Amino acid sequence: MKILFLIPVFSALFMFGGAAYAQVDQSDPQALIKTVTQQILDEVHTRAIEPTDISRIKDVVNRDILPYIDFHRTTQLAMGRHWRTATPTQQQQMADQFQALLIHMYAGTLAQLRQDQKIDYPPMRVAPTDTDVVVRTVAINDAGPVEIDYRLYKTPQGWRVYDLNVLGSWLVQTYRQQFNDKIQQGSVDALIQFLAERNQQLASGKQ
Numbered sequence: 001m002k003i004l005f006l007i008p009v010f011s012a013l014f015m016f017g018g019a020a021y022a023q024v025d026q027s028d029p030q031a032l033i034k035t036v037t038q039q040i041l042d043e044v045h046t047r048a049i050e051p052t053d054i055s056r057i058k059d060v061v062n063r064d065i066l067p068y069i070d071f072h073r074t075t076q077l078a079m080g081r082h083w084r085t086a087t088p089t090q091q092q093q094m095a096d097q098f099q100a101l102l103i104h105m106y107a108g109t110l111a112q113l114r115q116d117q118k119i120d121y122p123p124m125r126v127a128p129t130d131t132d133v134v135v136r137t138v139a140i141n142d143a144g145p146v147e148i149d150y151r152l153y154k155t156p157q158g159w160r161v162y163d164l165n166v167l168g169s170w171l172v173q174t175y176r177q178q179f180n181d182k183i184q185q186g187s188v189d190a191l192i193q194f195l196a197e198r199n200q201q202l203a204s205g206k207q
Helices: 008-012 029-046 054-068 071-079 081-085 088-112 171-185 188-203
Strands: 118-120 132-141 144-155 158-166
Touching: 029 054, 029 118, 029 132, 029 144, 029 158, 054 088, 054 158, 071 081, 071 088, 071 158, 071 171, 081 171, 088 188, 158 171, 171 188
Parallel strands: none
Antiparallel strands: 118 132, 132 144, 144 158
């Protein structure tokens, strides 16, 4: 059976990750994305990150990236109606396994970042009353520009990312169908087990 959850858009979610040792303006969604994007590029330029260095990648994710992402919300939206019927324990397990999968995917993304990577940010306006926005970016690669859109919502602590779009594919929508198929074939626990097994394979170096 074809292994699911290796869609390239997934790894793009954390391409913008940043470092906590610089002040990040969380009151402006575009400024947030722009600042943390530059910081991760600066980190790669200072010291390359190997895809096998999972320990360092976890440190970067936990310290510098997760503060700007509502991954619980992402998981909730990806599960759709099944989230409401899942127990609190199942919800937490889903979020944990989904996050663990992201870390493995992020390892490959970091390895592909160039030290001279260029990112463009088309102009945007955010009204004071806006609570949900899309920040558009364009990554300039040898093969041509790649559009990556981040969807954020406003919280009392600042803006948080919860979805993204790469070349017309929104992460939440893509995974909602895959999550639903696995749950329909078995159960929420079956999906959790599948994710856990996939994470174990990735941790052992299997693709």
